[in-house]
Amino acid sequence: MYLEHLSLTDFRSYAQVDLALEPGVTVLLGANGIGKTNLMEAIGYLATLSSHRVSSDGPLMRFGTERALIRARLVRGEQATLLELEINGTRANRGRINRSNPVRARDILGICHTVLFAPEDLALVKGDPSNRRRFLDELLVSLIPRHAATRSDYDRVLKQRNALLKSARAGKFSSGHEATLDVWDQHMARAGAELLFARLELVERLRPHLNGAYAQLTDGSKEAGAIYRSSLQGLIDDDGTAAGHPGAAAAVDGSEDLRLLTVDQLTDRYVQAFAASRRKELERGISLVGPHRDELELVLGEAPAKGYASHGETWSMCLSLRLASYYVMLDDARTGGSAPILILDDVFAELDVQRRRKLAAIVAGAEQVLVTAAVEADIPEELAGRRVMVIPGGIDEQG
Structure with missing residues (x-):
């Protein structure tokens, strides 16, 4: 499965933005704070109905608005599915599948599958138990x-x-x-x-x-x-x-x-x-x-990872949890499910060269990999592919 097109209206910093995508690796480049993570957050929200950055929906709506809209065209084999998710400030969120009548937001769960790697993942090891329970429950759903x-x-x-x-x-x-x-x-x-x-x-x-x-x-x-x-x-x-x-x-x-x-x-x-x-x-x-x-x-070796793992080991454990969820989804895809879209949001800047290259080599073969980075030098050569520039308020495609 891959995401062919993403459209956002009044989501985070975007009044309106459209992003065309394709299978394989796409790297979104742009300065910090420009809105790269907002795009990845929207895709992750479509898959889980939750954000990896905030616990409530309020900040997802552009300041001063009362509604945000995420539209995505997903392709699986020969079949395309249009998903729409309306995030509301004053009433329940609603979804649409292929322009059908509105349904409950949770009725669209299970159509878009993602595995999202982000700097916030350090909380999976270093944070309180609620982070790990949330990880399990989101994967479960x-x-x-x-x-x-x-x-x-x-x-x-x-x-x-x-x-x-x-x-x-x-x-x-x-x-x-x-x-x-x-x-x-x-x-x-x-x-x-x-x-x-x-x-x-x-x-x-x-x-x-x-x-x-x-x-x-x-x-x-x-x-x-x-x-x-x-x-x-x-x-x-x-x-x-x-x-x-x-x-x-x-x-x-x-x-x-x-x-x-x-x-x-x-x-x-x-x-x-x-x-x-x-x-x-x-x-x-x-x-x-x-x-x-x-x-x-x-657990790492014989000791709990929390409190005992080094910084590098902690990062490796966080990445391993996300990779494990990816492999579980691949197992599921072999019995009729969908392989997930891999999203690596500003992760490579946090890793040393060795871990960058190993992670890149592991994920490079996925059907679709979306990567964000502030500078292209952070992206390992194993992730050669299309580059897209993110500019204030929109996209400047570079091929």
């Missing part, structure tokens, strides 16, 4: 779009349950609230079990690719791994970091392999864990057990 509803259902139930727990902490909790909490426990247990089951399966798919990608980028002297730490097993401390022992409130044996359980069995485990944690949750006013508290621990 790209592969299986129905899990967008799974995430949405869980977030909705979590919000309602937390509101009830906060009212209890404020002294407004009654026996009637207790019965209501029991109901929310059941809803959250089911939604949480479905999300946990999907994440565990995904981590199993990622793990071998992560180690393989790390070996490709380095001398292979260390193995890279990923361990899913579930709050269900008491493996997460109250601050959200991985603990080395089962928590006192856990109702599940920390040694139990959750990968062997069904969704129904995980639902039962959550119900047990909520019951065991209730007193502590009422005291704290928050939900202490659930996928929102879990951690994907990245």
